[in-house]
Amino acid sequence: MNLVWQRFTLSYFRVQDYFATSYIHRALVGLLSSWRQSSILLQWGDTIAAALLSLIYLLAPFVSTTLLGLLLVACFGFWLLLTLSDDGTSTNSSSFTPIHLLVLAYWAIAAIATAFSPVKKAALNDLVTLTLYLLLFALCARVLRSSRLRSWLIVLYLHVSLIVSVYGLRQWFFGADALATWVDPTSPLSKTTRVYSYLGNPNLLAGYLIPAVVFSLVAIVAWQSWYKKALGLTALIVNSACLVLTFSRGGWIGLVVSILTVMALLIYWWSVQMPPFWRTWSLPIILGGLIGVLVLAVIFIEPVRLRVFSIFADRQDSSNNFRRNVWDAVFEMIRDRPILGIGPGHNAFNKIYPLYQRPRYSALSAYSILLEIAVETGFIGLGCFLWLLVVTFNTGYMQLRRLRQLGNREGLWLIGAIASMVGMLAHGTVDTVWFRPEVNSLWWLVVAIIASYWTPLSQNQSLDRSSASPEAAAN
The missing domain is CATH 1.10.287 (Helix Hairpins)
Incomplete structure (x- = not known):
């Protein structure tokens, strides 16, 4: 069974063999x-x-x-x-990874879906856009092999996110006009300010800030000077506050999931140094504390309580009802073209969706990244994307284990990338801001960060042999 999993996740992928036959x-x-x-x-x-x-x-x-x-x-x-x-x-064998191979496969499926699309011209335009994002991943994965350049890009993003969040907090204190109907006018929250900063949409802002919160938290641990730790703490507080004030329910889900993920991975990172008690109980204690904070927020903060309860209101909430009607139409689109979909991109979606939409429920996307991918590239494309996720997370875990054994603090940024991916996926289950440039570029950045840590199998084998030595066992 273990061998099947290793083959499925391309754990024994040999880039030399691929290049020799390409x-x-x-x-x-x-x-x-x-x-x-x-x-x-x-x-x-x-x-x-x-x-x-x-x-x-x-x-x-x-x-x-x-x-x-x-x-x-x-x-x-x-x-x-x-x-x-x-x-x-003399190609650097670490420049092409299993993640690259799955990204290439996903692009090939999207290209085939474009060829069979009923709206080929619209799909072709968006295939070009998808290609540019995937090549952005390729360039990031190449550049980020340098720990210095990797740290530079992460720090740059954190500083930019601070600027974005500070302006968002200013909107909360001084007010901001809603640029669209983000809140049901009949809801008690209709007068509540939902911040959107420079991005023009609170849901989009929440998606942009999820990695910022995660990397801010990791920075507090990874940076060694107290001055830098204070900067990381400031970024964590400001970015978290701004994300919460977007009142984006999907963003809140992504925030909670990403924080739980980063805490679990940090406990795993430190577990070799922990006493048995904390190794066993630290995660349940943190989980219980986080749940306690959420419960107190729901009880004592009315806007939070109303927004959280609206998640479970089904069609009684206008936003939920809108998504349900869009999803019903999307399921019919998938049913009619289940294999390769309608072709990639929102342009193809906008031409086909009106044929299925319910009256008065026009939409620009499927409001779920998994449904959107199934609509665009069919179950074949969705299967390839899920395979890409499995391979990416498995690669991240393998390299995190390797770096933990080596005591290399660069593994902390890998934790941030994995947790950011999980949080963005959680948000993306109920929204499609993932496809917007501000968020999509961040998605491929964190995927590239994970890919940049990949090392060929021979190096991992050497590590396994060295870890089996008496000195390693004693540690």
């Missing part, structure tokens, strides 16, 4: 290697790539999607240049 790799990689050796500019290739990525994560909350699209095109061009100029005879 005609595309042999034909393209290294095509410009001789030019790179004489190019002063490309000697700083990864640094320049990090600068391009920095522009994306610096500007994402503040600029239009058009500008972000141009930056993604620039990232694609530079990734292509770096790949073509790599040394094809």
